[in-house]
Amino acid sequence: MKDTRRTRVVLGVLLVVALAMITIDYRGGSESPLRGLRGVGATVFGPVERVSASVVRPVSNTLDAITDAPGERRRADRLERQNQQLREQLRSMRLDQDKSAQLQRLLGTAGMGGYEILAAQVISAGQGFEDTVTIDAGSRSGIKRDMTVMSADGLVGRVTRVGPATATVLLATDQTSSIGSRLEGSKEIGIVQGRGRRGLGGHGTTPLRLQLLDSAAPVQVGQRLVTLGSQGQRPYVPGVPIGVVERIDRSSGGLTRTAYVRPFVKFTSLDVVAVVVAPPKTDPRDAVLPPKPKPPPTPTPSTSPNPSASPSGSGRPDARPSRSGSPSTNPSRGD
Numbered sequence: 001m002k003d004t005r006r007t008r009v010v011l012g013v014l015l016v017v018a019l020a021m022i023t024i025d026y027r028g029g030s031e032s033p034l035r036g037l038r039g040v041g042a043t044v045f046g047p048v049e050r051v052s053a054s055v056v057r058p059v060s061n062t063l064d065a066i067t068d069a070p071g072e073r074r075r076a077d078r079l080e081r082q083n084q085q086l087r088e089q090l091r092s093m094r095l096d097q098d099k100s101a102q103l104q105r106l107l108g109t110a111g112m113g114g115y116e117i118l119a120a121q122v123i124s125a126g127q128g129f130e131d132t133v134t135i136d137a138g139s140r141s142g143i144k145r146d147m148t149v150m151s152a153d154g155l156v157g158r159v160t161r162v163g164p165a166t167a168t169v170l171l172a173t174d175q176t177s178s179i180g181s182r183l184e185g186s187k188e189i190g191i192v193q194g195r196g197r198r199g200l201g202g203h204g205t206t207p208l209r210l211q212l213l214d215s216a217a218p219v220q221v222g223q224r225l226v227t228l229g230s231q232g233q234r235p236y237v238p239g240v241p242i243g244v245v246e247r248i249d250r251s252s253g254g255l256t257r258t259a260y261v262r263p264f265v266k267f268t269s270l271d272v273v274a275v276v277v278a279p280p281k282t283d284p285r286d287a288v289l290p291p292k293p294k295p296p297p298t299p300t301p302s303t304s305p306n307p308s309a310s311p312s313g314s315g316r317p318d319a320r321p322s323r324s325g326s327p328s329t330n331p332s333r334g335d
Helices: 005-031 035-113
Strands: 116-125 132-135 148-150 155-162 167-171 178-183 189-194 208-212 224-227 241-250 257-263 272-278
Touching (some): 035 116, 035 272
Antiparallel strands (some): 116 132, 116 272, 132 167, 148 272, 208 257, 241 257
């Protein structure tokens, strides 16, 4: 087709007519005079539009998916990293809350005994024949050999080796551990020794044993023990709770007795501990011991009346009053 003046005039007229029809149809709305023409156009071109859309849409979606795939992958990776960070923050908050609660209890226990402490965390457990753990505090923090280590519940052990940033703690359950102790109430003195393996294996819940210096001294199940204290306050400061007497074994001759002790500390789940860097000014004695559990109430037997008994004692024949039960009116022979 040649681009002539007539062609441009016809094209211009058609554009003006189309714009006019669009304007009239838009302004007329549902009452537009061209609504019949609109319906005819929809009837004619509707099927063509649906067919073309059904052909073009899958191709268009595929092209969009191909072009958007790198962005979607980056978005998914970013969301996954954000979720991982949120999970780590939540886990850290829970750990911080648990650690804070343990520190609060630890400070309360140390305050009752008058101990100056340095908090530390158990970072590993010994794998050899010794019952040991490693803590994340060393000589740079002021830790020295033969310092007492405790938790909020009681005695943990003593420091045996010190590095710049870590220290090794020999647990009270180790077989080479010997701790001077004092019984609550009677104040009898004895030696608590470990039985090894942190209370695991055949030792059950009593990984400690107690031998009193006085073999005839009274000892009962349920009595509690605290540390006696060492000369120079090392390796053990006085008054730290050790445990409760669970059972007592007598030797065949009956001359000596061995008491087995359940410790207050659970050695298989140590976490936050404290190293006593300065002993108390005075011996706290039993002040650091936890409150005794209240005994369960004993049920009182209820008394019910016996229906077979009668108030008048009808279960036996009527008894007449004895003359000897009444004062005698006859004078005695001696009068």
